Amino acid sequence: MNWHCLSEEETEQLWRRVNRAVKWKPYSRFASIKPPKPFQVFNVSQGFNDEKGNISFLEDAEVQILKAFQSCTLKQEFIYALDWQHECYLFNPHAPIDKDEFGEWLVPVIPNGDYCFFIHQDFQWGLSGDPRQQTITVFGSPLIRAIERNAPVLFQK
Numbered sequence: 001m002n003w004h005c006l007s008e009e010e011t012e013q014l015w016r017r018v019n020r021a022v023k024w025k026p027y028s029r030f031a032s033i034k035p036p037k038p039f040q041v042f043n044v045s046q047g048f049n050d051e052k053g054n055i056s057f058l059e060d061a062e063v064q065i066l067k068a069f070q071s072c073t074l075k076q077e078f079i080y081a082l083d084w085q086h087e088c089y090l091f092n093p094h095a096p097i098d099k100d101e102f103g104e105w106l107v108p109v110i111p112n113g114d115y116c117f118f119i120h121q122d123f124q125w126g127l128s129g130d131p132r133q134q135t136i137t138v139f140g141s142p143l144i145r146a147i148e149r150n151a152p153v154l155f156q157k
Contacts, residue, residue, distance in 0.1 A: 035139035045134035068146035069093035081107035
């Protein structure tokens, strides 16, 4: 399996590090994310509001974002995948991506109710999903450039 579950201690340490890096206060009234510069925010509400179901948007986002992650990592590198209030993982974007019983990544690229983060191990770049604002924030020049080359349909204006 490509998703390597982090221990409870590793998860707690990682969330503290994420909270410092993106200035995220999950228990505040407005759990806003203030990532390091440079960053771009994409409105993905279309994927939430599609009456036909957002499966095609989700699949496209998974494919395109995976390409972006691959272009920003070496073949042996792992990135963190965090899903607020759920298990967190390390995974290699170059290895086959295991999916859950619904055919989705274990940590969704487009938030499905909880905040989610994908962050390089050195914290130089990452992606965060905000279910309240229905946005995806991409930070760090390498990932921003990669997303520009492989923009999911949801990110296109």
